[in-house]
Amino acid sequence: xxxxxxxxxxxxxSSFAFSQETDSIVISRMQxxxxxxxxxxxxxxxxxxxxxxxxxxxxxxERDVKNSYYxxxxxxxxxxxxxxxxxxxxxGEYDAATxxxxxxxxxxxxxxxxxxxxxxxxxxxxxxxxxGCRVTGPSGKSIFLPAAGIFWGAKKQGVGEEGWYWIGDCAxxxxxxxxxxxxxxxxxxxxxxxxxxxxPITDAKKIGGQTxxxxxxxxxxxxxxxxxxxxxxxxx
Numbered sequence: 001x002x003x004x005x006x007x008x009x010x011x012x013x014s015s016f017a018f019s020q021e022t023d024s025i026v027i028s029r030m031q032x033x034x035x036x037x038x039x040x041x042x043x044x045x046x047x048x049x050x051x052x053x054x055x056x057x058x059x060x061x062e063r064d065v066k067n068s069y070y071x072x073x074x075x076x077x078x079x080x081x082x083x084x085x086x087x088x089x090x091x092g093e094y095d096a097a098t099x100x101x102x103x104x105x106x107x108x109x110x111x112x113x114x115x116x117x118x119x120x121x122x123x124x125x126x127x128x129x130x131x132g133c134r135v136t137g138p139s140g141k142s143i144f145l146p147a148a149g150i151f152w153g154a155k156k157q158g159v160g161e162e163g164w165y166w167i168g169d170c171a172x173x174x175x176x177x178x179x180x181x182x183x184x185x186x187x188x189x190x191x192x193x194x195x196x197x198x199x200p201i202t203d204a205k206k207i208g209g210q211t212x213x214x215x216x217x218x219x220x221x222x223x224x225x226x227x228x229x230x231x232x233x234x235x236x
Contacts, residue, residue, distance in 0.1 A: 027051050027127060027134065027144045032216065035137025037115050039108070039215040043143055046100050046212040052130040054148035054159075057209035060166055060177040061085050061094040068154035069209040082175045082206060090168035097214035104216040107168030110178050112215055113201055122198065124187035131160045133182050143213075147184065151209025158183070164210040171203040179204045180213075 028043045029051065035041055047056030047065070056065045062075050076083040076094075089095050091106035098106050108116075121136045125144075132146040145165065149158035158164070167178035180200045187198070204210070 027142050032219070033141055033143050034139055034218065035116075035120060035135070035141055035143065036139030037112070037119060037137055039112055040218055041108075041116070041143055042105070042214040042216075045146070045148070046097050046214060050128075051144040052128045052132075052146055054146055055211055056096075056100075057148075057151045057156075057211060058096045058166065059209060060206035061089055063094070063096045063099040066209065069151045069207055070153055071207050074207045076206070084170075084174055087170050088168050089170075095168060096166075097212050101214060104219075105214045106216065107166055107212060108215045110167055110169045110201065113167055113178075113180055116180075117200055122182075122200075124182075124184060131184065132163060133187075145180075145182070145213060146211075147182070148211045150204075156209075161185075164204065164208070165213050166210050167201070173203065175205055176203040177206050178202075179210065 030043045032040045033043045044051045044053060045055030046058075048054065057069070058065065059069055059074055066073060071077055071080070074082070076085050085094055086092070088109065089107065090109050091098055091104075095106050116135060116137075119138055123134045123136075125132070125134045127134070127144045127146075130146050132144055132148075134142050134144055136142040145163050147158070147160050147163045149156050149160070149162055150164040151157075162183045163181065165180035167180060169178045171177055179202060181202050181204070182198070182200050
């Protein structure tokens with residue numbers, strides 16, 4: 001009976017957190033957002049110009065956009081074998097963020113995503129009609145990661161339900177790399193009631209087409225900020 005009551009309390013609290021709206025939280029429109037972490041995060045994806053846009057989709061270690069994402073079309077595959085291009089491509093020649101934006105922009109490392117996971121508040125929201133995760137840092141600023149899905153072959157999957165974002169580190173399985181992954185089903189009251197933390201870090205095949213949210217070192221040269229009103233954000 002006590003266990004049932006405890007689970008009921010957890011479910012009630014999680015349901016409240018899931019549906020609660022905080023009018024004071026806004027989403028930054030700036031390219032550079034200081035969340036109060038060790039690096040600045042981009043306010044929108046590579047290839048996008050606003051937080052809710054998906055931007056471009058890349059295979060891991062490729063810098064060009066394609067119209068299909070098959071093993072046979074993967075740049076770093078020879079004789080059906082995925083080539084080893086390094087344990088980390090952050091800021092290097094294979095980094096699509098660096099190629100697209102320059103000026104110190106790069107893929108995030110696993111440790112930087114762990115910091116994003118551990119130090120920030122994550123919530124599933126609808127922003128300007130697009131579903132995804134709002135991530136609020138210790139500074140009080142927030143970024144929005146749209147659930148832009150993933151390209152497998154020539155088909156885009158999971159739009160509005162899943163987010164797949166590359167990390168710059170290779171996985172133990174050399175055919176895979178580290179990613180940020182989140183999905184709507186993990187942010188339901190039932191799921192939140194039994195989970196202490198939702199870990200967005202996992203592995204995925206390098207050949208898939210995924211979005212990129214870049215990071216860069218803090219810079220005093222970036223002045224000011226511009227934000228979007230929270231009026232367009234609704235907790236799901």
